Amino acid sequence: MTVLYSELQVAGWAETGDRIGLDDVTYRADNDKAFTLPCHIADPEIFFADSDLEINAAKSLCAPCPMRSACLEGALSRQEPCGVWGGELFEDGQVVARKRRPGRPPREVEKSGNEVAA
Numbered sequence: 001m002t003v004l005y006s007e008l009q010v011a012g013w014a015e016t017g018d019r020i021g022l023d024d025v026t027y028r029a030d031n032d033k034a035f036t037l038p039c040h041i042a043d044p045e046i047f048f049a050d051s052d053l054e055i056n057a058a059k060s061l062c063a064p065c066p067m068r069s070a071c072l073e074g075a076l077s078r079q080e081p082c083g084v085w086g087g088e089l090f091e092d093g094q095v096v097a098r099k100r101r102p103g104r105p106p107r108e109v110e111k112s113g114n115e116v117a118a
């Protein structure tokens with residue numbers, strides 16, 4: 001069985017019966033279909049990468065995936081802690097536009113170019 005990043009963060013998570021939507025997109029001995037999905041053919045590391053380049057590459061691989069809707073729905077239900085699922089980037093169970101970087105958040109800049117207090 002594939003070890004999901006979620007399992008590394010929450011030990012035993014996938015064994016609790018909360019595998020909502022995972023059976024169709026993860027490897028099981030009786031599920032040959034999973035082997036044909038883009039995330040099982042490509043380097044799985046890019047689905048949990050830090051760089052925008054790799055994250056966008058993972059999202060592009062999800063685009064034509066026949067399991068995209070089910071994958072996204074499952075990831076939302078499970079509140080995936082991280083990774084690209086169903087063509088979206090997750091952080092702390094939420095879909096986010098970009099990966100948060102360590103350190104202070106960037107200051108917001110008005111259209112005029114003036115910095116705005118957060």
Ligand code: SF4
Nearest residue numbers: 039062065068071086
């Ligand atoms: S949508 Fe993306 S992460 Fe989900 S099964 Fe397809 S390729 Fe894998």
